[in-house]
Amino acid sequence: METCTLVSMSILLGVLVRWGVSFNSYSGAGKPPMFGDYEAQRHWQEVTYNLPIQEWYFNTTDNDLNYWGLDYPPLTAFHSLLCAHVAKLINPEWVKLLGSRGYESPAHKLFMRATVLAADLLVYIPAVVLYCCYLTNGSTNKKVGTLLCILLYPGLILIDYGHFQYNGLSLGLTLWGVLGLGLGWDALGSLAFSLALNYKQMELYHALPFFCYLLGKCARQGLTGRGLFSLVKIAVTVLVTFALCWLPFLSDPEQALQVLRRIFPVARGLFEDKVANAWCSLNVLIKIRSILSSDSQFYLSFAVTLLAITPSSLKLLKTPTFWQFKLALVNSSLAFFLFSYQVHEKSILLAALPVCLLLNDLPLVAIYFLQVSTFSMLPLLLKDGLLMPYAVTSLAFLVLSTHLLSALERCTEAQLRLEGYRRLAAWLPAWLPRLDLARIIRRKRWFPPSTLQMPVPGTFPNIRPCQLAVKHRGQ
């Protein structure tokens, strides 16, 4: 069958599943006074439409920052403004200043879901299609299989179309960045990633690999010749992009500072709620939050995160290949997720995107991680009443990806790329037990079904991301 037929069918199926999930409830549905992320997005449309730009990030009588104040960079605000204009055309009640708080109706839900779908269709889905067509190896069928699996990754679908967020936009822009870098269009790739950074500040998790890869590549080309020219080109692109996004806030230093204060809330503590990272898990045994002061917590997480990401970044600087870049993306985002400050459980999506890019090369490990990442968000999904879509999409992803990518047939040690581990293990003292990682990974594939019986929120899935991070650093 022709490629474009298969690709179009995969896209249609991906969109169908997304729309199917959107029938379910969203975060904070029917729960006054604060509601949830859905109301936050609606509120931002209200604020950006009715108030002048100078007031968006400030506490005023019309803009109460305690009620879902804007805490994303300017591009999110501009996106909300665009949606608000459309909303105003359909029904002005939806964005009435101070009068539309907690507005809920079937028509409004349809509109909001449609905005998420529009963003996905314009940004995320084309990026995935292009990535699978041009940057993956294998036959047409294999590429389309990878495309379908990435499109059906449950975590992103459930959060964007269930809980309600616009992760598809930021992750899509990042993917365009990866695409640009992979195809050799460094300036365009940097542009896309800068836009991603200006949409959600959490994309900083991916920033270091981008930086190291580009710097390493320029160094390869010679820092006194072509390399310098490329470096300057990239730097100018990034600076111009940032300048354009922050333009309205650059007139007054206080504006820019306030935005920074809103998007980096250092006062909020090491972690909130339950999240599958190192600090939350450690807190079960040692109550870090009470032992250390707020500042110490901050410095500790900073130090450990830096320690975790340094090896892969240095390796990337030395050998800037695309494969190394993908691995560094995984490593960096996972390290930040596990050890960083004020991490939310939804941030696992930032690690899930690079792992999706590895689906074709390391199917079993990638599928395993993606299943676990969705599972780690289960408490949040249960709170939103999304158990049925979770069960359906997770099961569908597991069945389809295992079948389409022949995951269970490709798990010899060589195929799992564990040579690095073997070399490392050779250096260890003889009396330490040698773990046969390949066998463990093959056995671990039975874990996802069994972990469903033990819904220990957050702490249990933490182990797997740790092991994955360790494995990749060894390469």
Next chain:
Amino acid sequence: MAAPVESSGWFPALAIAVSLLKCLFINAYHSTDFEVHRNWLAITHSLPISRWYYENTSEWTLDYPPLFAWFEYGLSQAAVHFDRGMLVVENLNYASPATILFQRLSVVFADLVFIYAVKECCTTVREEKAAKDLLRRPCFVLAVLLLWNFGLFIVDHIHFQYNGFLFGFLLLSVARHLQARHLEGALWFSIVLNLKHINLYVAPAYGIYLLRCFCFTQDNTDGSLRWRSFSPVRLVSLGAVVLSVTAASFGPFVAMGQLPQVLSRLFPFKRGLCHAYWAPNFWALYNVLDKALSMLGVRLGLLDVAGLPKASMTGGLVQEFQHAVLPSVSPPTALLCTLLAMLPALWCVWRRPCGGRGFLRCLVQCALASFMFSWHVHEKAAPASGEHRRDAGIFLMLATTGHYSLFPLLFTPAEFPIKVLLMLLFTIYSFSALRNLFSGEGSLLHPLEALYLLGLVAVEVLCEVVFPLSPWQQTLPFVPLLVTSVYCALGVSYSFVRLYVSLLTQEVTEKTKRL
């Protein structure tokens, strides 16, 4: 996509995937048919058998044969564990989340019959040469076209019905006949007949075929009938199978003397020729012609406006209607037309059966004939076409038109993307797969046919986008339904005629071959 060695894993993967997709739409829109089945669950669970066909607290009275009532009774035993409230007859329009979950899941589980039947059909599909690429194998294409059928998906899992379950039995009986296990095939058909009596339409095809190929055990060398080979034993055994199933189904009601009441529920001829939304069959064209002629007559002064009937046939009222210019149609007339339409196909299968394939063609022809000419057909009767091989082009026309005619069933804005996406998915796949299967034999569709199908897109845009924003939305609200119905009726009628032409020309070429 899978490694070449793993050739059997694709069917379970397909089946599981489509079942999971069905579960995703549990919270989508459901029609009044949902309440119909909830009411039947309540009736069969809470009331004694003697009251089942007399109960009319709700307007949705039991109008399927008794075997379906037993099926609902069985379901109600499981329903007890979900929500007892749905089993109370007085709880009209009761739709708690647990009720919705149970009913939707019951459809998904009932579809297991359908999945099994599709598997059986796939094993009977002959493959001339085993293609290396899984996507090009006929059994794979057939499995996808059946399991992921747009019509069944929309009608069963969103609108809410049990057609997959019923169609599964029908498909199973067809598969058994193709495998020459005729008694078993007759058993499954009797079951489906007692589940939904609309299948009476295809009973003549079964009857003639079984009589010709099963009761007469041998043919002459030229393929014609050998009268001497009639086997009374086989006829009796067939009759026994059919009668025993019918007895099991109707038995208790006959014993209680309720047969007339049951029959009056099953065949409600008081309803009009056409439902509120016209099924795209012959009568839709007939009505439009009548309307057009009457308007012309008034213009030319040949008819008196005051003498014309007032009520609109698509205005949502389900009642008997008098035509203005053309002769009015009564139930016996419609039945006669249906039988006449079936006759050529039955004659063909009697004269030269051509084995299982001939039977299948006759079956499809009869089903289509009944759809075209019957009294009070619901648009949902359309998804009845089975597998065609050299008639791939006709299948594409019929399937696409038939599926599009289901669009008005889902009229809510939230479900609009679903029907468009699913329709595109199914249409793209069917065109692509069939073109691959028959590559090198020329184009499957005539340019005019392709133009007609593209016209469906235009009709859709007109009806769902342009018209609601136009000033006529208030004054002529039935126009989109009318346009959809008539446009599709053209396509369906055309396919019907072409199928017959194909059947009869094949008959002629067979004759000339033997000469």
